[in-house]
Amino acid sequence: MQRVDIVAVVGVYAPERLRYAKRLAAITGREFVPATQLAISADPVDEAATISPGIKTPAGAVFEFPHSAPVIKLIGALTDPDTETQLTGIVCVADAAHLLEDLQ
Numbered sequence: 526m527q528r529v530d531i532v533a534v535v536g537v538y539a540p541e542r543l544r545y546a547k548r549l550a551a552i553t554g555r556e557f558v559p560a561t562q563l564a565i566s567a568d569p570v571d572e573a574a575t576i577s578p579g580i581k582t583p584a585g586a587v588f589e590f591p592h593s594a595p596v597i598k599l600i601g602a603l604t605d606p607d608t609e610t611q612l613t614g615i616v617c618v619a620d621a622a623h624l625l626e627d628l629q
Contacts, residue, residue, distance in 0.1 A: 528611040529577045530555075530585030531603055536618035537592050545618045546589035556582040560591040569594045574602045577610045585613075 532555065534546035543559065550557035558576070566572035573588050580586045590599060596615065603612035 528609055529580045531573075531577060531610050531612050532585070532587045532614040532616065533573075533596075533599055533603065533612060534587060534589045534616045534618060535592075535594065535596055535599070536620075538618070538620045539592070541620045542589055542592075542618045545616065546587050549616065550587040553587070554582065554584040556580050556586040558586055558588045560589045563588065563594070564591045570598050570602050573599075574605075574608055574610060577603075577608070585611075 532549065532553075534542055534549065536542040536545075539560065546559070547557055549555070558573070560569070562576075563569035563572045566575075569591050573590070577586070600612065600615070602608070603610045
């Protein structure tokens with residue numbers, strides 16, 4: 526079984542997360558799967574696991590997850606040895622300007 530290499534991009538602020546995920550996909554030659562596509566499902570993590578086998582880009586894919594996706598579940602689902610996915614990285618995007626506001 527050929528495993529699909531996945532990099533997950535997470536974070537609270539959607540515009541920054543989207544911008545980073547798109548750039549990462551372009552720079553690394555990976556397919557980009559936006560959070561809007563995953564959020565159509567009641568469970569974005571399950572949706573990612575379901576559509577991963579359809580990724581045809583040899584380098585794999587960058588999945589931008591909606592803020593509601595639990596990262597621990599994401600790790601479990603995309604590293605399960607019985608699936609066709611191989612989670613090779615998680616990037617948490619933090620916007621410094623918003624982060625400082627959130628801390629106050």
